[in-house]
Every structure is written in structure tokens, then in C-alpha cells.
Amino acid sequence: MHYKTHMIDCQPVALRLCGCGQKPILRAMMQAFTFLFALILGTSQFAAERAPVTVFAAASLSGVLEAAAKDYDGAVTFSFGGSGVMARQVAAGAPADLLILANPDWMVWLSQQGHIGPDTQQIIATNSLVVIGPSHAAPLHPQDLIARLGNGRLAMGQRDAVPAGSYARSWLQSVALWDQVQTQLAETDNVRAALALVARGETPLGIVYATDAIAEPLVSVVYDIPAGSHAPVKYPAAALSPAGTGFLNYLTSAAAAATFAAHGFGPAAP
Numbered sequence: 001m002h003y004k005t006h007m008i009d010c011q012p013v014a015l016r017l018c019g020c021g022q023k024p025i026l027r028a029m030m031q032a033f034t035f036l037f038a039l040i041l042g043t044s045q046f047a048a049e050r051a052p053v054t055v056f057a058a059a060s061l062s063g064v065l066e067a068a069a070k071d072y073d074g075a076v077t078f079s080f081g082g083s084g085v086m087a088r089q090v091a092a093g094a095p096a097d098l099l100i101l102a103n104p105d106w107m108v109w110l111s112q113q114g115h116i117g118p119d120t121q122q123i124i125a126t127n128s129l130v131v132i133g134p135s136h137a138a139p140l141h142p143q144d145l146i147a148r149l150g151n152g153r154l155a156m157g158q159r160d161a162v163p164a165g166s167y168a169r170s171w172l173q174s175v176a177l178w179d180q181v182q183t184q185l186a187e188t189d190n191v192r193a194a195l196a197l198v199a200r201g202e203t204p205l206g207i208v209y210a211t212d213a214i215a216e217p218l219v220s221v222v223y224d225i226p227a228g229s230h231a232p233v234k235y236p237a238a239a240l241s242p243a244g245t246g247f248l249n250y251l252t253s254a255a256a257a258a259t260f261a262a263h264g265f266g267p268a269a270p
Helices: 019-050 061-071 081-092 104-112 142-149 162-173 176-186 192-199 208-214 242-251 254-262
Strands: 053-058 078-079 099-100 121-127 129-134 155-156 183-187 205-209 218-225 233-239
Touching: 053 061, 053 081, 053 242, 061 078, 061 192, 061 208, 078 081, 081 099, 081 104, 099 242, 104 121, 104 176, 104 233, 121 242, 129 162, 129 192, 129 208, 142 176, 142 205, 155 162, 155 192, 162 176, 162 192, 162 242, 176 183, 183 192, 192 205, 192 208, 192 218, 205 208, 208 218, 208 254, 242 254
Parallel strands: 053 078, 053 099, 155 183, 155 205
Antiparallel strands: 099 233, 121 233, 129 205, 129 218
16 A cells, blocks of 8 residues: 655744734645545555456356466456346446456447447457267267157257357257257256256256366266357457456466366457
């Protein structure tokens, strides 16, 4: 903490009793006021600098962001959920310093609503989509998906609110399975919830990000979904405060890139 020292001009009592002493007295009062104001301002600035950075992020980033934050020079708090939920909370005025989503479309929506600037987005990582089954499950051919499901359901994010669900729908449409599988979907509020359904054995198959499958030992990848069958999986970030800008700058550093790679994420798209 930095303080500025101000000298207060002390005048003799006799001087204060005459008109000629009024100016020195006023000057001393103003100097004292300035000193107190600077002290209060400096204290509040110090407190703001030490306050945790609040990050709202897509659920699929929960492991990697927590790992990256361990090496950041400052405290960070996270709130994870579906990208649509996070975006709507920011639009409603939630006090976030940094927003990271799993789909640029929600950032575009926030920009159109006037909540973020049109040029403030920055891609920090990429990902891919996979079909998962129980641990040690046999590989899957897309045309065998309905038979593998049997009477069970396919776990995936909500098609209209969760980016992973939107990507999954695009792939299922590309292989002409969407119409057949719609009645057997188990749609969740975020991709990690879909992962949990398969890990607990409540659904035989699920569609999640490749990084989710890596993070859960109770599931295995049975099919790698081709990247060209859906929109690219990108993670755009937007700083909403100076504190958020500081953490975002760290997330684009070489050290943070190594952490993302270690968790299975691809590099930021050029």
C-alpha cells in the first residue's frame, strides 16, 4: 500500500486571531481534507486490487480453469454452468469480471443486447465432440447408435441452450439420425450433467466434449465425431472489468496454453 505524506501548515495562535491568519487556516484545512481523501481512495483501490476475480464460465471448462488459476497471481472465484445460463445471468446484471462460453453465438447475443463490446471477444481454446459409453465399451459406428441405445436414452446438452447440445444435433442431422433419436434424448442443462448420466449408468450413451471424457474415468470414447459435421467448438472470452482483463491476459499466456493442452483442449483458433 502506498501513502502520500502531506505537511499541514501550522500557524501561531496570534496569527489565527486576525484576518491575516484566515488564509493559512483554510489552507491547512484543505491540506488535511486532501490527505484524508487520498488515504480513503488509496485504501479502496487497494481493496479492489485484492478482491477475487469473478469468472462465469461454461461447465466444460471447470477443471482446466481451476488448474490455471492455481498459477495466477491473484484470487479467482468461478461460477460454472451452461453457456446460455451464464450469458443470461450476465445480461441480468450478475457481477462477473470475465465471461467464457463454449459458443460464440451467445457472445453475439450479448453484444447485440449491448452488454459487451463488439470487439471484446477473444478465443482462448478449442475442443472436439465425442460419443461416450460406459468404461471399456466397444467402439460404435454411427448407424448402430439406435440399436446400441435399445430402450435407453442418449444424454446430451439441451439443443437450444447448451452449445454441446447444438453441436450434437448438427452431427446427428448430418448422419440422418436426428429424426429417429429425438424421442430417446436425455437433454441436460450443461454438458457435465450429460457426462454424469453416462458415468452413473443411467444412460447407455452420451455426446460430450473430448475433454469431458478425459476427465471422467467411468466413461470411454466409443466414437470421435468428425469436426466437419458441426460448427467449430470454440471458447470465446470477454472481459467485463479491468480485473477480468488481467485474468484474461493470463489465460492467453504460454503458461496457461500449456495447462489447456494438458487437459486435452486445442489451441486458440487463429
